[in-house]
Amino acid sequence: MTIAVIGSNMVDLISYIERMPNKGETIEAPDFSLGCGGKGANQAVAAAKCGAKVMMMTKVGDDIFGPNTIKNLESFGIDTSLCSIVPNMSSGVAPIFVDPKSQNSILIIKGANKELKPQDIDAAEDKLKECELIILQLEISLDTVYHAIEFGRKHGIEVLLNPAPADPNLSLEKISSCAFFMPNESELATLTKMPVDTDEQVLAAGNKLIEAGIKNVIVTMGSRGSMLINKDGHNKILPYKVNAIDTSGAGDAFIGSFSKYYVEHHNILEAMKVASAFAALSVTRRGTQKSYPTIDELNAFIASQS
Numbered sequence: 001m002t003i004a005v006i007g008s009n010m011v012d013l014i015s016y017i018e019r020m021p022n023k024g025e026t027i028e029a030p031d032f033s034l035g036c037g038g039k040g041a042n043q044a045v046a047a048a049k050c051g052a053k054v055m056m057m058t059k060v061g062d063d064i065f066g067p068n069t070i071k072n073l074e075s076f077g078i079d080t081s082l083c084s085i086v087p088n089m090s091s092g093v094a095p096i097f098v099d100p101k102s103q104n105s106i107l108i109i110k111g112a113n114k115e116l117k118p119q120d121i122d123a124a125e126d127k128l129k130e131c132e133l134i135i136l137q138l139e140i141s142l143d144t145v146y147h148a149i150e151f152g153r154k155h156g157i158e159v160l161l162n163p164a165p166a167d168p169n170l171s172l173e174k175i176s177s178c179a180f181f182m183p184n185e186s187e188l189a190t191l192t193k194m195p196v197d198t199d200e201q202v203l204a205a206g207n208k209l210i211e212a213g214i215k216n217v218i219v220t221m222g223s224r225g226s227m228l229i230n231k232d233g234h235n236k237i238l239p240y241k242v243n244a245i246d247t248s249g250a251g252d253a254f255i256g257s258f259s260k261y262y263v264e265h266h267n268i269l270e271a272m273k274v275a276s277a278f279a280a281l282s283v284t285r286r287g288t289q290k291s292y293p294t295i296d297e298l299n300a301f302i303a304s305q306s
């Protein structure tokens with residue numbers, strides 16, 4: 001049961017700040033941390049840490065970061081045979097700012113991620129068609145995302161699309177065959193142009209996507225929990241109460257861990273419950289991938305809550 005992540009990698013440059021500097025101002029921030037990130041790589045690592053068999057298709061630059069990114073994926077047992085180094089390109093990087101309330105603001109410079117093309121998917125057809133779930137995000141080109149969705153449709157492989165960062169140009173028609181569409185509330189608002197302040201509004205916006213043909217919409221809402229919406233109705237999974245210190249990468253933690261438990265048991269609500277626990281633990285620590293718990297920590301946390 002292999003999960004294929006076709007997507008991004010970044011080097012996360014995380015500054016822990018008291019506030020953002022004003023124009024022309026220089027201020028000191030208390031702390032900094034360097035780590036491997038990128039929504040695709042984070043999701044791959046989260047799934048692998050939960051015990052999934054994962055392959056990742058991604059592109060890195062030929063700078064000091066590229067080989068380390070691939071080595072990092074390998075250290076989690078991820079199959080990197082579809083990862084490659086692009087000559088004369090920088091790797092993707094993400095300056096991240098985390099404020100004292102644990103909220104993050106992220107800039108991404110895609111670098112080599114932009115070079116992941118539809119032809120790369122075709123060239124890897126024999127390998128990719130063996131997987132059970134394809135996970136996608138929007139830190140690579142939209143053409144490649146659409147091609148991967150079409151590849152999944154053609155081969156009968158379920159596709160999970162995390163529409164992050166939100167792109168108002170995303171074509172609902174081209175993503176309608178996705179089995180899972182997993183935005184956070186603000187991405188859902190951008191895509192549907194509908195308000196999402198209350199659960200009722202989230203449900204109405206999610207239903208707009210269900211009407212467009214998507215099978216399951218799962219909205220991650222941080223401390224408000226998560227909501228599954230499909231043609232049978234909707235279900236809300238309540239969040240675990242934890243002391244959050246850094247929420248960066250928590251959505252990716254949810255998606256990667258959800259995928260592992262979904263491909264294993266095909267029980268969406270149960271997979272969402274485990275993913276809530278995995279993501280909750282991740283916000284209690286600093287960093288993106290670095291904050292993801294081990295499977296033993298995850299199981300101990302779930303046991304302690306029941």
Ligand code: RIB
Nearest residue numbers: 010037038039094249288
């Ligand atoms: O979702 C968090 C991720 O977004 C970070 O790891 C950063 O690299 C950006 O891709």
